[in-house]
Amino acid sequence: MKIPVRLLIPASKLLSLHKPHIKPLSQSFLLHTSPDSWDRRFPLHRPRGQHILTNPRVLDAIVRKAGLGSDDSVLEVGPGTGNLTVRLLGAARHVTAVEIDERMVEALKERVENLGLSHKLTVIRGDAMKMQFPYFSTCVANIPYGISSPLIAKLLFGQYHFRTATLLLQKEFAYRLTALPGDSEYNRLAANIRLVAEAELIMDVSKRDFAPVPKVDSSLVTIRPRSGSIIPVDLKEWLGFTRVCFSKKNKTLGAIFKQKRMVLELFKRSKSEKKNCMNGEFENIVDLESDGEGESEEKEIKQVNPHELGLFKETIGKVLEKVGFNEKRPSKITNEDLSCLLRAFNQEGVFFQ
Numbered sequence: 001m002k003i004p005v006r007l008l009i010p011a012s013k014l015l016s017l018h019k020p021h022i023k024p025l026s027q028s029f030l031l032h033t034s035p036d037s038w039d040r041r042f043p044l045h046r047p048r049g050q051h052i053l054t055n056p057r058v059l060d061a062i063v064r065k066a067g068l069g070s071d072d073s074v075l076e077v078g079p080g081t082g083n084l085t086v087r088l089l090g091a092a093r094h095v096t097a098v099e100i101d102e103r104m105v106e107a108l109k110e111r112v113e114n115l116g117l118s119h120k121l122t123v124i125r126g127d128a129m130k131m132q133f134p135y136f137s138t139c140v141a142n143i144p145y146g147i148s149s150p151l152i153a154k155l156l157f158g159q160y161h162f163r164t165a166t167l168l169l170q171k172e173f174a175y176r177l178t179a180l181p182g183d184s185e186y187n188r189l190a191a192n193i194r195l196v197a198e199a200e201l202i203m204d205v206s207k208r209d210f211a212p213v214p215k216v217d218s219s220l221v222t223i224r225p226r227s228g229s230i231i232p233v234d235l236k237e238w239l240g241f242t243r244v245c246f247s248k249k250n251k252t253l254g255a256i257f258k259q260k261r262m263v264l265e266l267f268k269r270s271k272s273e274k275k276n277c278m279n280g281e282f283e284n285i286v287d288l289e290s291d292g293e294g295e296s297e298e299k300e301i302k303q304v305n306p307h308e309l310g311l312f313k314e315t316i317g318k319v320l321e322k323v324g325f326n327e328k329r330p331s332k333i334t335n336e337d338l339s340c341l342l343r344a345f346n347q348e349g350v351f352f353q
């Protein structure tokens with residue numbers, strides 16, 4: 001995969017260049033923590049993404065980059081044995097850690113108890129994807145990469161109000177997430193995220209900083225939910241629309257919307273009943289990433305009238321021409337432009353959900 005060229009400094013160099021903007025943990029605090037290395041006390045479960053981040057300099061850098069203040073309530077998803085947790089506890093007021101594996105929960109509790117920091121920590125044992133999170137001002141986590149997309153959707157569309165989410169993610173996913181319109185990497189995931197947030201690439205982290213060493217490298221990303229000026233769209237409609245637009249992201253919109261199969265699919269959708277979708281319900285149905293064709297559920301309609309279908313096709317062509325987007329490519333245009341096109345389609349009775 002081609003990675004866009006950016007001024008990205010590897011974690012190891014960055015650590016020596018940057019002054020921490022929070023007070024660093026004192027040596028004595030670190031001396032009293034358990035070692036960050038993995039002692040193999042139980043077998044790790046790879047399908048659950050159990051790769052322990054063991055490089056103390058990278059762990060310190062993540063906390064520094066998260067810009068925590070002493071008033072922060074941190075949400076950590078997947079604390080594992082607590083290498084990141086103990087540092088978060090040193091910098092924030094409170095940490096809520098959500099962990100699915102009972103063995104990790106026990107190890108974490110014991111470690112934090114030995115440090116005398118239990119009063120600052122709430123551990124919730126459970127699946128982060130199946131619970132309502134308590135209040136948090138910021139999320140900092142080295143998450144299991146298998147839940148990256150649904151977890152980010154849950155954070156951003158689940159009616160939580162938080163300042164930032166600083167997440168360690170699989171490198172390729174991080175680069176796709178933070179791509180901008182015009183980048184070769186720009187894609188549906190990035191467009192959907194940019195609707196409600198800004199995502200910034202912070203630093204790369206080598207796979208060698210984990211135990212056991214995973215197959216992939218990682219990158220740290222900071223996501224900032226937009227506080228104002230969110231483009232007003234029906235989210236479900238937007239998701240259906242970006243799925244269509246990015247189904248062939250390097251073709252022109254004119255070519256995408258001319259495909260017979262696409263016209264027929266949209267015709268069926270536009271004939272079927274629609275439901276508006278509020279943010280709260282949205283997190284359960286959201287799929288930010290997939291941009292394949294034909295993955296959406298089939299809409300039931302008994303018969304397609306060829307005359308009606310022909311008029312519908314004409315309408316699509318007219319809308320694209322009116323808005324002037326026939327020759328534009330979805331990977332190169334902003335969300336403002338996309339939403340303008342979506343509005344024009346909806347006004348003419350063309351719907352995407």
Ligand SMILES: C[S@@+](CC[C@H](N)C(=O)[O-])C[C@H]1O[C@@H](n2cnc3c(N)ncnc32)[C@H](O)[C@@H]1O
Nearest residue numbers: 051052053078079080099100101127128142144
């Ligand atoms: C990549 S490890 C990170 C461990 C630790 N944060 C570190 O940096 O060393 C991911 C952790 O998430 C946990 N986990 C996996 N799926 C989870 C889920 N659905 N909900 C909560 N925790 C989960 C795993 O058990 C594991 O401890």
